[in-house]
Amino acid sequence: MIRSSLLVLAGVLSLGAQASEPLRGDEGIGYYVAVDSLATIASGTYAGQANPNYGRLTFLFDHGNHFHGIGAYSYTGPGSAPVVNGTNANNRIPETYTLAAPLPLTAGSGSYAGLLVSGVLPESALQHEYSYLGMSSIQSLAGNPAGSERDVLFNSSGGRWNGTLDNVSVALKLESITPGLKVAANGDTDLFDTGNLYLLGAGNSFDFLPVFWTAAGAAPGTYSAQFSLVNLGSNLAVRDSGTFHFDFAVAAPVPEPGTWAMLLGGLFMIGLTAARRAR
Template structure:
């Protein structure tokens, strides 16, 4: 009985941990872009040192009532000899702590339709990391202001660290590297980075970006990765470029068609008959 109660309690806690829906998930937006205003590192080994991410564009993952900074500038080394790194340990989507088993190491690419027929595409799915991290759209953090109680709480979280507005900021998404065969579509463009490695997302106050990542349906099974950074293309040079981050996608091994299974079964049966005849002879 005690075991049953304990398991029920654990299940309830697990559901609560994953129950929070993002403020704009219904629109496909799970990420926001803001500028870090924290002047010094608040905690940890390097507490008290100047925040290396201060004044930088930062990708923020909506985690219900707070943000997770993705790929922000950070320190390594020691307090006496700190080294500034243009990323941090939490620089991948899905976040590494969420990769609890072999099935959620990356976002699954699944069969597309319409303009993406014959492709395997990114899409929000019902559960797991493909649901929590599958809302790959990004918007200005300013879009949350006045949107409702949940959005306002998110907007002002962490002491409103990222909610300060800056004029003269034009945000660009810089493609640092990408796996062969993986492409990005957005804003009606089926290959966003075919002519340049920087895509303009829009004004820092109002940008909205809804990408689709895809490969051909014949792509080899495995992990496909895109590495990005946020850059300021506007006139306000007080706002600096952000750190690098990665998004990992997975192509599952092809599942044999029913006819293929039947042929394999028939072949195995034939081999069995031959083996028995040889043994009998």
């Protein structure tokens, strides 16, 4: 009976661990930009307080039938004396609660040959659903049949995110980045080489497909980029977003077979010499 229960539990965990596909995954889109329309926090420690993220651009991760707000403005401290925080605890991609490793940068091809680049990971990878790095306006999900997957996602959370972004021009602001990590898109290999703002486009209609990259010889380790979303349009009621991060990893190079042979041979000789001295 115990063994049977364990097998059932293992099956549940396995299903829960499978990565889901974003609705626009075939286009490389896994994230959306919307404006938060929730004026008052309804539950939890800060229930009844004004939502500090209200009216702000918000970076959203497509999680099937709902969104995860990444880096939204939030509160810290006691409910009786809340302090506004310009981000939230869930402000990294991959999301830290999953315990997933940073997104790996791997050998590029074509115009990215000789570089280590981001890309969509195999479905078996824990970070798979986070690796669709494309971003789009929330309004790209509008106008679908009622009850369809896109309609459900668009109107999730009681319609909190489905407002239009009229007269909003969305820009991606680079707040900080690990030296050696670059961002490319639309034929430009370094979007932030001359400034820290990149215009994504009109609030209701943009798509953005970035590629993150390093040189092939980049030092192994974690490379991170911190961003926020900025409104450059005339609709001043829409304010800038909180900050969020993308985390990437450069793996240590794998030694060539000949290197392993030399290493093992060297260890053998050291061991042989030590054995002779011990006689």
